[in-house]
Amino acid sequence: SPSMPTYTQEEVTKHCSIEKGVWVTYKGSVYDITEFVSLHPGGNKILLAAGGALEPFWALYAVHRQDHVLDILSEYKVGEL
Numbered sequence: 001s002p003s004m005p006t007y008t009q010e011e012v013t014k015h016c017s018i019e020k021g022v023w024v025t026y027k028g029s030v031y032d033i034t035e036f037v038s039l040h041p042g043g044n045k046i047l048l049a050a051g052g053a054l055e056p057f058w059a060l061y062a063v064h065r066q067d068h069v070l071d072i073l074s075e076y077k078v079g080e081l
C-alpha cells in the first residue's frame, strides 16, 4: 500500500502495551491491533507479540495459518516497515 506511512522498528517497539497501543509486524507491514486484543480467541497471549513480529508466534500456533486470520489482520494495517 504505497499510500501508507513507513515506520521504523524502533517506533513499532514503543507500542508494546494497551496503554501505549499494541503494534505488531507481519511480512513487512505494521498493524495497530490495540482494538483486537480483547477480541482475540487466544486471549492475552497475543500481547507476547506486542511491539514485535508475529512470525515466531504464528509458527508455533498453527491455528493462524488460515485465510480468515489474515483477513482479520489486514483490517488493522497502519503502514509498512
Ligand code: HEM
Pocket: 024, 033, 036, 040, 041, 042, 043, 045, 046, 047, 048, 049, 054, 057, 058, 061, 063, 064, 066, 068, 069, 072, 073
Ligand atoms: C487463536 C487471531 C496473535 C495465540 C486465534 C484465532 C484467531 C486469532 C482469529 C482463532 C482461529 C480459529 O480458531 O479459527 C490472531 C491475530 C493475531 C494473533 C489477528 C495478531 C494480530 C496471536 C499470538 C499468539 C496467539 C501472538 C501467541 C503468542 C493464539 C492461540 C489461539 C489463537 C493459542 C487458540 C485459541 C483457542 O482456540 O483456544 N488467533 N492471533 N495469537 N491465537 Fe491468535
